[in-house]
Amino acid sequence: MIAFYWSCLAGGAIFALISVLLGDIISNAVDGILDFLSVDILQPMVLATAITTLGGSGILLLKYSSFNNVFVFLVSALIAVLLSVIVFFAYVKPMKNSENSTSFSIQELQGRMGQVTVPIPSHGFGEVLLRVGAGHTNQIAASFDQQDIAENARVVVVEVRDDVLYVSLITI
Template sequence: MTVFGLDIQTFYLTLLIVTGCITILYIFFGDVLDGIGEGIPFLNPALILAFIIFFSATSYVFEVITPLSSLFIAVIAIIISFLLDILLHFFVLVPLSSAEESLSYTEESLKGRVGKIIIPIPEEGFGEIVIESKSGTISKPAACYEKTAISEGTQVLVLDIKEGVLYVTPYESLDAESM
């Protein structure tokens, strides 16, 4: 069988190579196309390229090793590619996207957190605070909310955030003994 004047095996191999090259380009320049897959996840360019690669690779292998008809091979390849694409989406792309979100933080999410002063805050001045989190240690500039000095090592509570500076107040945790 021929497609576009090429033998079917040559067509599948050419499609595989071209789509592989486009996939490599997508890896390097994919940020430009990321908005396309936001609304409908199955229009994600990574899934479309993966489907074409799965289809062309499966079709090429079946054309080479089996005596089945080309139409039947194409149908089998479409089914296999669709199943592999679904597995790729749910077991690779979805967990990766949620993992990326869980490691990030916003400044607003720091309100109400408790941290430790590592550079003392003078009156009317700035120091530095460290906040421990599941994803690591966050270090930010800090100022006292009441405009008083806070010494190094003091535990503080983040009350407000303005222009990247955390406004804090000394924090004393409740111990079981004081109750």
Template sequence: MELFGYSLSTLYLGGLILFGCLTLLYVLIGDVMEAAGEWFNPTLTLSFLTFFSAAGYLMESLTSINSGVIAAVSAVSSGLLSAMLHVFVLVPIATAEESLAYIESDLRGRTGKVITGIPADGFGEILIPGISGHISKTAVSYNNVLIPQGTEVLVIEAEKGIAKVMPYEQAARLS
């Protein structure tokens, strides 16, 4: 069967090449296209079209089934493969990416250890242990007192990338 003067296997192969290249291009510059919104997912659309073209080309080339049946089978199989890609790959990746992030207000009340001494009127560095790894933050003394290296500290507040801390023992005495 022919469509637009080309055999269907040629159209399927052309679609496979085109959509495969677009998928590769999307992987490289996908962040620019994220502005399209949540209702349109280019990854799923391109994967559906690529799977559809690949299945159609293979079935046109290797079988003698009616072209309408081939298109229907290709659409169903690519829909299933795209759904599996979404459920088993894209959703877990999206949730894992969010779980590693933190906001500075989450650091309030956490304890850490001074890795670079904090002078009374200057900056030092603390290391805050966490489930997904350690967080290193620039720190200042909340009470403008010297906090030596190795001291356990309590984060009182954090803003603009700087944690205001006080020695944990001192904070325990205040409460």
């Protein structure tokens, strides 16, 4: 039984090492082939935690306790499941939920300041550059006050209608 626990410990450690060193390469090589097996709790980090913990706790319990093999296996499996659940809810799930998105709604641009990149005529359309998150976006704009707005002028988005930003010149 000790050989089983040592192989679980070694296998889990090797799996962790390989996934750190070659994870992206392997992931790109099997791109989507195993997506049908995707279950949130069965993430590679959670499985490696379970296998490694089963092996490590089994070795320690066999060496430092007088319990029989069946009881050692059951306690080791319980410890492995508990630690895996903790890893899933404390690390894997929050990291999955923290993925950044660069998307935005055009309605969110109301009230933002920007810079005119294409001059805006009093009764026509131009273009403004606005900072959104970590990047920038160029959007079609019209003059809210129906006055000409020159290139490089600082403007504020007053209203969003029909996917057009109605901007007003910022005067200091």
